[in-house]
Amino acid sequence: MGKIPVAVLGATGMVGQKLVHLLRDHPSFELREVVASERSAARPYREAVNWKQEDFIPPGARDLIVKSTEERLESRILFSGLDASVAGAVEEAYARAGHVVVSNSRNHRMDPDVPLVIPEINHDHLALAASQPYKGAIITNSNCSTMFLAMALGPIHRELGIEAVHVTTMQAVTGAGYPGVSSVDILGNVVPYIGGEEEKMESEPLKILGRLDGGRVVPADFTISAQCNRVAVFDGHTEAVSLKLRTRARAEHVASLLAGFRGWPQEVGLPSAPERPIIVFDENDRPQPARDVWKERGMATCVGRIRPCPVFDIKMVVMGHNTIRGAAGAAILNAEAYLAKGYLDR
Numbered sequence: 207m208g209k210i211p212v213a214v215l216g217a218t219g220m221v222g223q224k225l226v227h228l229l230r231d232h233p234s235f236e237l238r239e240v241v242a243s244e245r246s247a248a249r250p251y252r253e254a255v256n257w258k259q260e261d262f263i264p265p266g267a268r269d270l271i272v273k274s275t276e277e278r279l280e281s282r283i284l285f286s287g288l289d290a291s292v293a294g295a296v297e298e299a300y301a302r303a304g305h306v307v308v309s310n311s312r313n314h315r316m317d318p319d320v321p322l323v324i325p326e327i328n329h330d331h332l333a334l335a336a337s338q339p340y341k342g343a344i345i346t347n348s349n350c351s352t353m354f355l356a357m358a359l360g361p362i363h364r365e366l367g368i369e370a371v372h373v374t375t376m377q378a379v380t381g382a383g384y385p386g387v388s389s390v391d392i393l394g395n396v397v398p399y400i401g402g403e404e405e406k407m408e409s410e411p412l413k414i415l416g417r418l419d420g421g422r423v424v425p426a427d428f429t430i431s432a433q434c435n436r437v438a439v440f441d442g443h444t445e446a447v448s449l450k451l452r453t454r455a456r457a458e459h460v461a462s463l464l465a466g467f468r469g470w471p472q473e474v475g476l477p478s479a480p481e482r483p484i485i486v487f488d489e490n491d492r493p494q495p496a497r498d499v500w501k502e503r504g505m506a507t508c509v510g511r512i513r514p515c516p517v518f519d520i521k522m523v524v525m526g527h528n529t530i531r532g533a534a535g536a537a538i539l540n541a542e543a544y545l546a547k548g549y550l551d552r
């Protein structure tokens with residue numbers, strides 16, 4: 207079987223660039239189209255993009271002519287890294303036209319018939335897409351900070367039950383897109399507000415950890431309190447998490463649950479699945495974004511400092527790559543999961 211033609215919407219942005227980069231040499235997908243705003247449209251990708259990745263622009267992408275979101279596309283799968291101000295309507299229009307839209311944007315994540323998926327945790331939720339009123343479909347991955355929180359909570363919630371969570375984030379500047387936060391605001395500074403982020407962190411994990419029942423998701427039954435901060439880190443969101451458990455457990459037990467965790471993508475060997483989805487550190491001073499953000503090619507959730515909490519039960523530190531596992535890599539893994547389940551041919 208030949209490769210499936212795919213497009214990247216928002217291909218000039220931070221997430222879009224990572225998608226273009228990660229799709230190079232993908233075993234199942236071939237990048238055929240790149241799409242962005244009218245500012246970029248009708249120009250070769252190499253000229254329209256302000257390329258910020260470590261590697262060169264992939265040869266197959268350099269000369270693609272950027273299309274606008276008004277244009278018809280040929281690709282079966284559209285990876286979306288569109289700005290949230292336009293993503294909602296554009297993604298819906300393409301899903302109506304028969305495309306499978308795999309989105310990083312917030313707009314449709316909480317729609318009742320849209321799967322919000324981390325394949326290691328809730329791959330069964332992909333079945334929701336069949337009830338959408340579109341010829342195609344929309345599937346979504348979570349907000350970048352939610353990704354690492356939900357991944358770390360997943361195995362704990364399944365085994366011990368969670369009653370309450372408090373999380374404080376320290377989020378990298380690349381999470382704000384390009385050009386993002388101005389250097390005057392972030393250098394030597396901490397900004398204790400990221401618009402809309404706390405609301406997403408307090409709601410999205412409950413959908414992801416929820417149960418599929420009669421064609422809808424029953425959200426997980428616990429409360430999350432989130433405080434989100436922007437810090438002067440380039441890549442990698444760090445989160446200090448405290449948990450109240452339904453079944454009390456020792457920190458060592460929680461650590462072994464997380465370290466031993468493997469999900470469905472690891473079982474079936476999806477191409478972008480990390481071998482170890484969660485890496486547990488014993489060292490007191492890890493994980494750190496500068497040292498650990500590229501573990502498992504940026505697809506790992508790194509967890510450390512798992513210890514008793516005198517207020518709740520357990521506290522720990524969680525960290526991961528916000529534009530890879532928290533965005534582009536997550537979307538590609540979701541598309542691989544959709545394909546592996548045979549939904550693309552339905």
Ligand SMILES: NC(=O)c1ccc[n+]([C@@H]2O[C@H](COP(=O)([O-])OP(=O)(O)OC[C@H]3O[C@@H](n4cnc5c(N)ncnc54)[C@H](OP(=O)(O)O)[C@@H]3O)[C@@H](O)[C@H]2O)c1
Nearest residue numbers: 216218219220221242243246287289290311381383384533
């Ligand atoms: N950065 C992260 O860590 C992260 C993580 C998870 C999710 N997300 C989400 O992913 C999405 C993209 O984020 P980002 O950080 O990559 O943002 P970004 O760097 O600002 O990129 C936005 C992209 O959207 C395009 N765009 C903007 N206005 C448009 C319009 N009117 N019509 C068509 N295209 C338009 C831009 O094209 P032009 O270059 O032509 O303007 C650009 O390609 C957002 O919804 C964000 O919330 C981001």
